[in-house]
Amino acid sequence: MAYNAGAIVTNFIAGVKDFKAGIKTTKDELSGLAKSVSKTGTKLKSTGSAMTKYITAPLAAIGAAAGKFGIEFENSMTQSLSIMGDVSNEMRTQMEETARQVALSTDKSAKEAADSYYYLASAGMDAAEAMEALPKVAQFATAGNFDMATATDLLTDAQSALGLAAEDTAEHMENMQRVSDVLTQAQNMANASTQQFSEALTNEAAASLKATNKSIEEGVAVLSVFADQGRKGSEAGNTLARTLTYLQDAQGKNTDTWEELNMSIYDSEGNMKNMADIVEMLEGRMEGLSSQEQTSLLKRLGFNAETQKTINLLMGTSEQIREYQTELENAGGATEEIAKKQMKSMQKQ
Structure with missing residues (x-):
């Protein structure tokens, strides 16, 4: 058989070209498949993220909330309502919803909120009043960083001791908010915690x-200057109570001396002057005197060695008392503001 060498070479070259073209086609197809798989993976990943964001996370939150509103919550509600007399099912439902809302908007649990109803009832509130007071107590607890039971006791006890409890519900709630704002603001401006100021008031002050x-406002201003000197909590409360007693006793037992020096802790109507004014009056009288002369003057005014120690704590603080009182008189909204800051701080952790 005769072979044509040229034809063989030509056919071989053509075959190689076809083979290379086939390889390129396969490579292109594989590349396209890889891109398709990659896109599918990206879509699946995106779908998974969306499911986590819109389905899994909300379900987890619902689960957590369910834990906050479980059987313990129901038991606490039952116990709290047991001392409120006849509470209708409709009122109970409203109170439960309020407790749940408190749990969702603060760092406190629904059970803690339910427990607080007990303390509010113990303070003399009926179901409707307790329900209105609960969010205020929760904010006070969050701002002061203590539990609901402690917050309820401190706030209601301070309000009652100050004579700010009122028969009228609106006035009572307004006074409760006032006490809460003053105690919360005091923590911001002086060297003591909200709880320490609360304890100072509920002790004797x-x-x-x-x-x-x-x-x-005037009382907490004085407690604030005591706090700046290291006297806090019940110790500060005792000191303020003693100071007020010492001042009245001194003038009452030494009226002639006070009149001779043209001094008085009372105004023209017989009311006790503002503490900043009383301290300023004493500061003015002792200005320029030696330590011995100051001691002698205080003794003439009716202050013995023990009471002088207490009075001397206030010397030089009249302007600070006045500044603190002004700040406290403008403390409206302090509890809400600090509570929100506390919540934001907790959410970042």
Whole structure:
């Protein structure tokens, strides 16, 4: 058989070209398949993220919320309502919803909120009043960083001791908010916590302020200067109560001396002057005197060695008391503001 060498070479070259073209086609197809798989994977990943965001996460949140509103919550509600007398099913439902909303908007659990109803009822509130007071107590607890039971006790006890409990519900709630804002603001401006200021009032200070017709703002301003000197909590409350007593006793037992020096802790109507004014009056009288002369003057005014120690704590603080009182008189909204900051801080952790 005769072979044509040229034809063989030509056919071989053509075959190689066809083979290379086939390889390229296969490569292109594989590349396209890879891109398709990649796109599918991206879509699946996106779908998974969406499911996590819109389905899984909400379900998890619902699960967590369900945990907050479980059997313990129901038991706490039943126990709290047991001392409120006849509470209708409709009122209970409203109170439960309020407790749940408190749990969702603060760092407190629904059970804690339900427990607080018990303390609010113990403070003399009926179901409707307790339900209205609950969000205020929750904000106070969050702002002060203590539990609901403690917050309820401190807030209601301070309000009652100050004589700010009222028969009218609207007035009572307004006074509760006022006490809460003052105690919360005090923590921001002086060297003590909200709880320490609350404890100072509920110990003895509030009763003494009420007896001398002094406002919570004036009283907490004095407690603030004590706090700046390291006297806090019940110790500060005792000190303020003693100070008010010492001042009245001194003038009452040494009237002639006070009149001779043209000094008085009372105004023309017989009401006790503002503490900043009383301290300023004493500061003015002792200005320029030696330590010995100051001691002698205080003794003439009726202050013995023990009471002088307490009075001397206030010397040089009249302007600070006045500044603190002004700030506290403008403390409206402080509890809500601080509570929101606390919640944001917790959410970042």
